[in-house]
Amino acid sequence: MSKLASFKELMREIDITSNIMNTLSWDMRVNLPPKAAAYRAETMGFLSGKLYSMKTSPKLYELCGELSAVGNNDRITARMIKEALKEYKRLTEIPQKLYSDFTEHNLKAELVWQEARAKNDYAMLKDSLVKEFDYKRQFAACHGFAENPMDGLMDEYEEGMTTKKLDKIFDELKASVKELLGKIDASSKAYDKTFIFGKYPIDRQRAFCKRMVGIAGFDLLAGRLDESAHPYTTGNNKYDIRMTTRYFENNFTNAALSSMHEMGHSVYAQNHLDDLAYTTLDHSPSFGWDEGQSRFFENIIGRSEPFWAYFLPMAQTYFDGLYGMKLNDFYNSLNAVYRDPRRLDADELTYNLHIVIRYELEKTIFAGQVSFDDLPDAWNLKCKEYLGITPKNDAEGVLQDMHWASGYIGYFQNYVLGNCYDGHLLNKMKQDIPDMYDQVANGKFDEILGWQIRNVHTHGCFYNPEELLERVTGEKLSAAHYIHYLNDKYSRIYKL
């Protein structure tokens, strides 16, 4: 076998093994009989070990070097080499013992978090958090960073992102959002999100959501929509993309928008270039980009008035309780701005502040400016500062998210980065498709999805996050377009 063929075969094995893990993870969340948990954990551990060995194999590393030295590689091969080396570096920089200790600690810390949140007992979780941040500080040191340990962590999720770049974006964004919030407070309009609440039979929600995502562009012959405790989308080959949602009987828009969110991830994955199969390149270039697509379909499209101009009449054929509800009332209720201490219950606007709170706290922790004893108070102060409210307890304050206990530190910013990418994309798309919202109002999604496919999805991870943005829009990342979108949207809703 030639060196090139050997290299591609190793990458194919990595691709298949990693997709097997994804399918089994999906199965674990959607189908696994309760008693099978231990055996499945062992299976996942086995595969994860195999995958680690494959990705860090000296043979793969050597082949990358040899093929690079020869040069003259086609663009797919060249990118595969780059990605393989990046992954090799990322994995081998962390000593194996440190990594397995960290993984083991996460599993335990997640369970501690579950109990601590249920009991509203921060003290119970404190030591686990200390350890998590300590592990991550060590990881940052292993990877190396220019100025801030956070830089050494964020790069894994968003290549090239630094606190310096992010601070600028977040500062601009939070000032604008706070200003907009002030105007909304002062406005004469007030909407109630519970206006939509009612009784929506779950089997009808299932049917509606499946039909809706099918119309909006999800290929149901190359994917599935199922249910799990936490909605998510599996990574896999483009013809087998599975997403989940969850249903609440009192509010069908919860499942509808979470389906649209996951659909954003899914259509991204369903529309990579065919040639990227088996190369490991068939994924997005970053968490921010992936989150950008999910939020584009959830918020920019799914929370827009034209979207419901088309889908509300359809929803009314599924749910008796919606009969007679006016589009404008429905739309205003769906977009009502609230001050809620819980991120997962936040509206589209204040959501950004929830993320800023977490990002800034992470920075102060790494800078040693806050102790873990004082963290709940620091959280509450930030919450008061940005959202104007104080959580009534730690369960809805510092304990609300599992991320830190699971080792996701230096991660939250991806959600807002996704919003910023969306601002850029929407601005460009409106230039290219001036009647895009008229199309949405008529249930036509082909041109919009086609634009995303052509500009974003098809490329997989061929370009770095910044390169891709520049390629699509000619611009550098900023919050400006997204802020414009927010101002425009809420000014209309609240007649500002």
Add this chain to the structure above:
Amino acid sequence: MSKLASFKELMREIDITSNIMNTLSWDMRVNLPPKAAAYRAETMGFLSGKLYSMKTSPKLYELCGELSAVGNNDRITARMIKEALKEYKRLTEIPQKLYSDFTEHNLKAELVWQEARAKNDYAMLKDSLVKEFDYKRQFAACHGFAENPMDGLMDEYEEGMTTKKLDKIFDELKASVKELLGKIDASSKAYDKTFIFGKYPIDRQRAFCKRMVGIAGFDLLAGRLDESAHPYTTGNNKYDIRMTTRYFENNFTNAALSSMHEMGHSVYAQNHLDDLAYTTLDHSPSFGWDEGQSRFFENIIGRSEPFWAYFLPMAQTYFDGLYGMKLNDFYNSLNAVYRDPRRLDADELTYNLHIVIRYELEKTIFAGQVSFDDLPDAWNLKCKEYLGITPKNDAEGVLQDMHWASGYIGYFQNYVLGNCYDGHLLNKMKQDIPDMYDQVANGKFDEILGWQIRNVHTHGCFYNPEELLERVTGEKLSAAHYIHYLNDKYSRIYKL
């Protein structure tokens, strides 16, 4: 690592990999998006290649030899070595090229079979069948056999089984069944299977079947009941046993009995000794034994009058159409004896003759006593001889089963062997639990299932088929007990 630990680790990897394949096969049948077929086929091929390499690895072979030479192995290790060597021998006896040609041919031949059956065109399939039998003749030669090529094939499914042993059993069985059929023909009673037919909503069938198998002993926390085109049960770790059925709106007993059938396979798999996990020993010793358990729960229990004495009143709470139906009428209709050329539509009694037809034809083909040109006529003659009817065309004659086209030759006898094992087991169980059918009539299955667990399930493949039978009953395999069961059952139903 010690030799013993290395050996166990290799076996653990084989176990996990093979169960991953089982889970992915289940997923393929139950969940796979249509467009994902090609990628999944590639994944299965990849895993199957890995599994082959593991099972035929020189290192595993050496370790088996070294551990055997040292001796002094505990009973689990000793059996693992025996099984590993048997599998090594079975796989390495067939040249890899021959095996992969055969596998590739099967995939094509199955598609040809589908079309040939749909078009009722035997000529279309003939060449594929010639090849299949030729491959199997070569396989038999590779494995070696004493008298008949069939002996070299059947051993894979039922260790130690030969045509000589089987001819004796089948001759006795077919004579008895034919005699019994004659008496039924002469009887004054006649029952109509369509008496049960009606309209049974499928979502209610789902709920009923799940409840029924739960009561009968299937552990729903360690398994699932889903749907697929062909009902089956996945092999896997005992805590993750998944079975499928399929539903027909006009007859709920179809899904109910197929669920009971699969439940027999499933409870077998759910009740192996815990210590057998990761050893590859957690499966039945043979297809005949596995089929014995499925047929025990489908026929001996599930088609019995006491079973429906308990479940018919429950079914009547699910299905309006059953309201007022009398147990005796229901039971007689469920067990009505028919002359139908199709195996899958056969009643419990004539089913045995369908298998005899296939087994005898396979023998005559290997003996060169029938050409493939004459095979359809030979089939029809056998059918006339044993069932008294002639298929109206090849689609319901020689083309009805996919087995031969899929390479399952020397396989059909397992179904009847299962029945014969059941005769032995029922005879012994009645001695040990004299009121077993009273218990069934009261919805009590614990003692019966406990007996099967203790005597059969727990052992996995610790004993060869013949050893296990002797251990449980002290007897050698014969059709006598099963014939007694049939005579007893149908004499009552038809008042013979």
